[in-house]
Amino acid sequence: MLTGKHLIAGEWVGGAETFTNEPVSGAPDIFAAGTPEHVARAAQAAEEAFWSFGYSSRAERAAFLRRIADEIEARGAEITAQGEKETGLPAARLEGERGRTTGQLRLFADHIEKGDYLDRRHDPALPDRKPLPRPDLRLMQRPVGPVAVFGASNFPLAFSTAGGDTASALAAGCPVVVKGHPAHPGVSDLVAQAIDAARRACGLHPGVFSQIHGQSHEVGQALVQHPLIKAVGFTGSLAGGRALFDLCAARPEPIPFYGELGSVNPVFILDHALARRGGEIAEGWAASLTLGAGQFCTNPGIVILREGPEAEAFMEAARAALAAVGVQTMLTSAIAAAFARGRERLAAGTGVRELLTSVCDRRGAAPSVYVTTGAEWLANAELGEEVFGPLGLIVLVRDAEERLAVARAFQGQLTCTLQMEPEDTAEAQALMPILERKAGRVLANGFPTGVEVADAMVHGGPYPASTNFGHTSVGTLAIRRWLRPVCYQNMPEDLLPEDLRGI
Template identity: 65%
Template sequence: MASELIGKHLVAGEWIATWTTFESSPSEGASSKFCEGTVDVVDRACEAAERAFWRYGYSSRRERARFLVAIAEEIEADSEAIVTIAARESGLPASRLNGELVRTTGQLRMFARHIEDGDYLDLRHDAALPERTPMPRPELRLMQRPIGPVAVFGASNFPLAFSTAGGDTAAALAAGCPVVVKGHPAHPGTGERVALAVDAAIKRCGLDAGVFSMVQGAGQEVGQALVQHPRIKAVGFTGSLSGGRALYDLCARRAEPIPFFGELGSVNPQFVLPCAVEQNAEGLGRNWAASLTLGAGQFCTNPGIVVLLAGVHADRFTAAALRALQETAGQTMLTDQIARRYVEGQADLSLRKVRTLLTAVSHGRVVSPSLYSTTGAVFLKDAALSEEVFGPVGLIVEVESLREMEDVALRFAGQLTMTVHMNDADIDAAARLMPILERKAGRVLFNGFPTGVEVADAMVHGGPYPASTNFGATSVGAMSIRRFLRPVCYQNVPLALLPKDFDRSDSRHSA
């Protein structure tokens, strides 16, 4: 692959230019110009995806698995160039991006294995009972089928693992759905390099070029046109609550409403129980600070709020966290806009009934952490204190009793994660929290921190609104493929006309 940037849209294997351009805003080095998407370009990409679906949606699991592995290999072959431009655009260190690249290719290979195994098809078979009275039963078979073209929005905070060829794209392609990606303007060059890898894999596997397209754009027009296009049957999105909700509403207002799978972030509260903090206040404080500042606090699982009993052990925890945060060097945020919003968010927080322990210092995109504390009583009266500020800002909520801790837990809206820190002596208190936590969060952790989402069968990265727009879905892990499938029942259909996957003899149910 050539190292020069193309600056155009990839639509069904062709690089297309448009008249209007926007400039990238890298953390270092010169900016580059990229074509701004239009409604016409979106239409061309979506129509190509629909045409491709008639072949790709009915391809074999082995063909799709080979394609996913080919994408992984093409990304790896261009890894040096991809990481170099991603580091320049995002300000993330190369070590972090190399790890993210491995995660990206690992997701692709995981889905290849997952679909080759075939369990995701959920094959079911109810044999005919022609002699049953008072009414005979027909033969019924069920399997999961792909829904059609899917729109994917790249995420700012994971330019590889949650972007062009990230988890949403991998899951949709695994399911048999062509993908149209809305490239994120924070890292358009990175998106372009990864799109080149996907396109190379398409050519290598001899697939219809409409299986994948990427449209760049810094404005709102591309995203709005994409979610409203009648060929698009679902949307995968990772980003802000305000942006996600606007797109979600557009999906709902369509003549044919479609599912919008938005992962919108959360504050991921930490509940530190009395015996645990008494035993290890300093260690817990330091470890929380480390998790809070990981990646400049720009993880959707960033643990922004800690809840613990007021007293001497809470003071020890707070002092340890404060020391660790004071020693944390300034970090580069992903975009100028994110850095501005972080400063504005922590400034707004400081005007509320909180105690300022550490004020952020900012120099452009380089920011330092901030820390605040408040009481449970104040927290329960001010809903704004439970809202996310994207970045390394921490809030310590000191409650007067375990009952007040439970009230605080109930006060939270839906979360991606909730965490309990405890030891064996805290088991009764933890048991009272558990029903609340599992109702509020998609993932419940004990004695750990949520910054780190394992790509595995049992992972759930989602949760009740506003953490995500669909509480029954996950955007990480093998189960995320279900977002882009729907069950189809086949009644008395001749075997010769059934999808070939029904040749399997291990249907889930047979009677």
């Protein structure tokens, strides 16, 4: 059952102010609205918890992560039902996302048990070195302290309360304070119950995890500005993320803000691939573009291909495939309204023509696709801005040279994709240095939706795809965001962290 309350230091806390969710069907649920006072209490508890949790063993944290996964699975049916009610996502999608969430918790548990993430190094003393001796030097990664995490609207499980940011921070040894997303507070409530049950079963300090609900920007601002918070994880809009990033940078003690802010994920269809399998690529693109109503940060929003008969055939195949997709329910009415505004902005652009569009209702969206030329795209930076939802833009270039110019003009992306045949290798080789500077993940002959949770995955990229191009929010490298290197010089063995002893 829902508590409708915040979880702060092991207690379920209400408040004078409340808000409701926006269910697709059924009666709304009521939730307590957070305040800066709630934030202060949670941050203080997290700081107190750090003195034990930050120095816990890898085995203890791994056991905690695995127990969270078990507790989430024990509540699986209830979480799915609440997710369907709040988000409109189908049960199969929610169940798959739950599996991804529990899978990454267990992956992080396995990873920290191995210890490689600590990057332990030892330079033994050289007392006889001339002209100066060298001291004994040892290095390892240590947790930074309490971390703030913002839940994402489009992933109520995998990028929210117990999602990748929370799981990786806990794996690193950092207590977490979550700002739950108001699009799915009920799901967040149920997952917080699972985390608290795991925390109690493992006998950990109650401040190791807290969650605060709320719709106002005030709570988020208070969270990133609280002096006890040492880093922030965020998945959301460019405008919201940039505002929080600026607040983090303006603090008396600036802190890192790891924001994943979105992307248009361009797909470059090279000439031989277009001629040989343009229809197949069009159908694959249509499926990827409309997956989950296009509400993925890896949605392939822009396709670049050479003008000509093959391009015309591709566009007709894409139009037919997309026309068969009906209206899909979006996560919130606000997201649906933003999609409608973005579509109108794109349609009004100079040199843009409509290939497919439709009328959307208050919370629904159907695919829309527009076409422009490479010259128009290069002249109008707004055409490269993300529209969150099932909207695509086809950019027709004159030749390989203009395709390279279009590639260079893109801002930072989460992904870039090449559709190619072996005969396209020379042009692909010319594109690769550009694409790997633009994106954190470069794909060949696939589509970017579907982010594998694995050691080698990178989900991040140059700004504005993310605010820190050196890190990822998916995969085991995500743990490194919440760590900092510490060097121990001539330190007695008994004073070293246990993981450095004997190395």
